[in-house]
Amino acid sequence: MEKLNSTDNSYICEYCFIVNNISEAQFFINRFNLKLKKKYNLFPIFSNENKNIWLAINQDTISSTVTPIYLNNCANANEQTTWIFFSFSFLSNLNSPHFTIIDEIINSSTQNKLYPSVSCLKKFKRKNAFSNEQKFQNQERITLKNIYEIYKTLEKLVNKALIFVTTLSIPEKYELSDIDNKTIKSEQNKYITEIMNLSDEMKITIFPFSYALNFYKKIEEEFKFSVYEQNVLKNLLKHFNPNDLKQNLIFIKKLKNGKLVINYLKQKLL
Amino acid sequence: MINTIYVENEIKDNSRTLSILSKFKRSRIIYINKYSEIFNKKTQSFRLQKKDPLLILAKKHNNFVLKAPEGFGIGASKNYYFSHMYNCIYDCKYCFLQGLYSSANYLVFVNYEDFLTQIKNLITINKGKSITFFSGYDCDSLAMEKVTSFAEFFLKNYLENKKITYEFRTKSLQINPFLKNRPSENIVIAYSLLPNDLAQKFDVKAPSINLRIKSLKQLTLLGWQIGLRFDPLIYNNNWKISYKELIRTIFDQINTNYLHSVSFGSLRFPKQIFNTISNMYPGDELFAHNFEKRANVYSYKDEVENEMISYCKNLIYKKVKKDVQIFTCTPY
Incomplete structure (x- = not known):
């Protein structure tokens, strides 16, 4: 997917990922060979050599609404860029890792809701998620840190259908340090690849x-x-x-x- | 299969809502405050949603019945339309809804009673005047009947009045509510028709022309009044042969004693809608012929339009009794 009318010296951003911490970023860094872009100093921003894949790590010290805007600018993203938010969630009622797409985001403090697009997502398991400022473990429901603010900002920037809020729910016995686990890595790889391919197909219809x-x-x-x-x-x-x-x-x-x-x-x- | 249904909290316990939901036992249900949270968002893709549409159940609060656009009518002095639903299960390439809404999801308003109340109020206000109420402007009026049961409700509750005509415009074969009820002189079931070759290209997902004609025949056999709507008339190199064949096939099969009216309207789009839709179908034959902009409406050149309408009108005049009403929908 290439940006139209782009000049030769401009690059084309195809995918932007947002995660909450370096542990969540690690899979993307390894899979796409992402390098830290030191010139962007507000957030840790990574990109691959072709500059078509970008990643930002949310920071506790800066409002989450800034993350998508900053990444959008650094990556020179356009209306055809796919946005994938990824986070791990820890659930007490699971036996094995489960990949889920979020179709309803509930702000834990205000109870306000946002509804990510579910177009063409039939084959994925879907659930709602609560958005908190802090990440809670050992919950019976999915809780994603600051997703409400991030999604609300993104929704204004790009086509809703190209924003995917995703989580890999992990049984509570696991910890962040366990995410190198083979099963988790392979689940992440399988579903993230599926979403990237799906978004490419969707773009043919949208544009x-x-x-x-x-x-x-x-x-x-x-x-x-x-x-x-x-x-x-x-x-x-x-x-x-x-x-x-x-x-x-x-x-x-x-x-x-x-x-x-x-x-x-x-x-x-x- | 509709895999997700959004339901407004206000109508979540409504019996009609529950009845509709009972038809989708495996769907994911998400409760929302207002349908506009889903339906009205601008950063959506109509074409993408058309591939995998969702259902939204909501309550309509006002504007149940609206004045029909100028030039849209079948002879009454007043013309109104009402839509218990926005969007359609069919995917006709020329459909103006693609340019009108940012969402292709099906939006059904479950408070049917409020539509009838406003219709009754308008009949009272316009006492003595002839009025036509059209259903099937923002949706196909019968296509989702198995889910909505709107026609069934309407036939049980509408106000009979000699001066009033209700038109159900459709391409659907869901005519069961009519087959189960006694025919009424107030009601016209009007079918949108295209020649077979054009319908195969442009009436995507809609029932074939032969099946539509079969439904028309069934309705006339029971004594229901029918309407033939050649709207839009679509141009191609063989249009004369195609339309001649279509009209011949229809009149070979239907009982013209029950033909209420025939109307024609050439392919036309308001400017903004034309731009949006033509961008959705790069290279499509539908937009390959020369369109002209007149009074902010894109349509075929005047002479093409006039020739098509008068040619088809003449074919009809040869086939029907003189008292059948023939109308032309004019967008200008």
């Missing part, structure tokens, strides 16, 4: 035009076009639906030059 234009970059990598031809190509691509383009791309890449690409696309539109 159909953007995806059509995204093919422009792929074609431009293969062929030389004059400025005039570039504009013709962009306009032609807008008339295709993304699925048709996907099917045609393999054939297009086999063509000899840019002119033939344009003629081929024109013919397809007839």
